[in-house]
Amino acid sequence: MKIGLIIIGDEILSGKRQDKHLSAFIELLAERGMSLDWAQYLGDDREHITAQLQQAFASGDLVISCGGIGATPDDHTRQAAAAALGQDLALHPQARQLIWQRICDMAAEKGETVDPDHPDTLRRLEMGVFPKDAEIVPNPFNKIPGFSYGSVYFVPGFPVMAHPMMAWVLDHKHADLHRVRGVQEKSLIVKGAMEASLTPLMEAVENDFPGIKVFSLPSVDHPQWGRHIELGVKGEAAQLDAAYGALKSGVIEFGASISTEMVR
Known part of the structure; x- marks a missing residue:
């Protein structure tokens, strides 16, 4: 099994933001006696992302994709993953529960009540809409999860969230690939x-x-x-x-x- 990293976002390709995922993932792998085989940078182009994800799903590689899983118009990763798999999108029950808990926690901190039908609430729940057979990847930073299908894992673009999620994937899903002495x-x-x-x-x-x-x-x-x-x-x-x-x-x-x- 090879190990790959996909980093998505126009802001990386334009230079507005500097990529922090590649070096962090290489370090996380090295700590476990593992190494990176390939990496890709992709812009916010849904068709292109779909084509690259089709290759990732078919490869059998362990792949982590960073970015584009939000619910704004420039986020395409969830839709592209569903298209690459030929699946419909659906609100994941566990993701809904986790996002709802986050909404309630934030409202409680402000002393506010939560309207489950408010447009803002519904938009935030869209972040839990994944390909229908996906599993969640837990997010220890703010509870809003990523998702996975097979050995391809999707995490947010924010390093503070993405990097602990990468570590979780390596430790809870692929501990069999750890080596005492790696390359x-x-x-x-x-x-x-x-x-x-x-x-x-x-x-x-x-x-x-x-x-x-x-x-x-x-x-x-x-x-x-x-x-x-x-x-x-x-x-x-x-x-x-x-x-x-x-x-x-x-x-x-x-x-x-x-x-x-x-x-x-």
Whole structure:
């Protein structure tokens, strides 16, 4: 099962708001020995969101989608999810109960009474309208839930709500994916070599150590190392040391210099 993240909202693509979900989700995954396989940024285009969610539902991946589950005209995620699944939208009974409780709590704080038929109340209840076979994802911040279908989970765009909900998904729905020691990486700073010249070495290491990925991150103006290549391997700890040893030996044999070694 791969792990993906979808971040929805014109405000992210326009730069009005900076995305905080990607780094937070990567950190939550790392704490559990897991890692992110892919991420997408989508604007508020219902047809496009629908098409991408169809792929997410069909993939079998663990996917978390952030944003667009409100009840204003620029929120399209709930409708797009229903269209992608070929399902009708319906007010989820448990979501209705949780939202109603939130409405009552807020009214009590202000010393007001609640009219269940008031247009504002009905609009707020729309936030519990999900694809009819969806399950809820609890929201510890304000009780207004997200929802899920299969292994695709939908949370709000607000980080203060979304990030605890992400953690809940990982701990309560996919604890079987947690690993005591997850993917690690070792790398070294190489000077005096070009990527093209080191490519045969990288290919050889990946061929000799199945499951290990070799990465190369060149830089031309690093403040500390200047022009260099960060060359490394990542994968399960059982094979990592041997693969790294082969990579390092190959760099030395090539004749390049190694200035720094790193473990993450």
